[in-house]
Amino acid sequence: NAGVTQTPKFQVLKTGQSMTLQCAQDMNHNSMYWYRQDPGMGLRLIYYSASEGTTDKGEVPNGYNVSRLNKREFSLRLESAAPSQTSVYFCASSKDGQYGYTFGSGTRLTVV
Amino acid sequence: AQKITQTQPGMFVQEKEAVTLDCTYDTSDPSYGLFWYKQPSSGEMIFLIYQGSYDQQNATEGRYSLNFQKARKSANLVISASQLGDSAMYFCAMREYAPMEYGNKLVFGAGTILRVKS
Numbered sequence: 001n002a003g004v005t006q007t008p009k010f011q012v013l014k015t016g017q018s019m020t021l022q023c024a025q026d027m028n029h030n031s032m033y034w035y036r037q038d039p040g041m042g043l044r045l046i047y048y049s050a051s052e053g054t055t056d057k058g059e060v061p062n063g064y065n066v067s068r069l070n071k072r073e074f075s076l077r078l079e080s081a082a083p084s085q086t087s088v089y090f091c092a093s094s095k096d097g098q099y100g101y102t103f104g105s106g107t108r109l110t111v112v
Numbered sequence: 113a114q115k116i117t118q119t120q121p122g123m124f125v126q127e128k129e130a131v132t133l134d135c136t137y138d139t140s141d142p143s144y145g146l147f148w149y150k151q152p153s154s155g156e157m158i159f160l161i162y163q164g165s166y167d168q169q170n171a172t173e174g175r176y177s178l179n180f181q182k183a184r185k186s187a188n189l190v191i192s193a194s195q196l197g198d199s200a201m202y203f204c205a206m207r208e209y210a211p212m213e214y215g216n217k218l219v220f221g222a223g224t225i226l227r228v229k230s
Binding site: 031033035040041042043044045048050058088090092094096100101103105106108 | 116118121147155156157159162203205216217218219220221222223
């Protein structure tokens with residue numbers, strides 16, 4: 001089915017470990033986004049990529065890096081995981097922002 | 113800066129009754145879009161309804177309608193004839209129109225948990 005695919009769905013990391021969350025969309029969308037969801041705070045934007053080849057910081061970028069590998073793929077990297085990064089991470093994509101956003105199913109990350 | 117406020121952390125509604133979930137927003141941009149998403153316990157984000165700032169009529173999608181009061185900067189979601197399956201978290205979100213290179217970022221409120229009682 002067309003949509004946004006995120007991997008993995010669940011992950012437990014130890015403090016200081018690194019990992020990359022993968023996201024791919026097959027809808028030929030230009031823009032892609034990474035959000036984190038924490039209780040009582042809604043979804044907050046970490047990084048976004050308006051188009052292939054560009055990335056920019058969102059509201060909460062500290063501790064993260066991103067790569068827009070091509071038009072389909074947008075990855076999020078945690079270089080040295082911290083317990084404060086325990087969260088649910090969502091990837092989303094949009095053709096041009098006008099006709100809505102498609103979200104992946106989320107990655108539940110726990111840092112111990 | 114954009115801001116979305118959802119003042120109701122949790123709501124209860126009796127099955128088959130209507131319920132209104134509040135959302136107020138703050139923007140100085142005349143062009144913007146307002147979205148509502150549903151997040152059931154399974155975790156996925158489900159798009160419900162969209163209202164553009166220049167739309168003359170309130171948006172409707174089946175049992176969902178958006179009560180858009182532009183002067184008051186409110187965009188409340190109305191769910192008619194509530195069903196048990198409506199129990200979920202509901203998020204209001206806003207996007208200011210901008211050239212594509214600015215990413216058309218979506219900004220979310222904190223959400224409202226709705227519980228439908230039988």
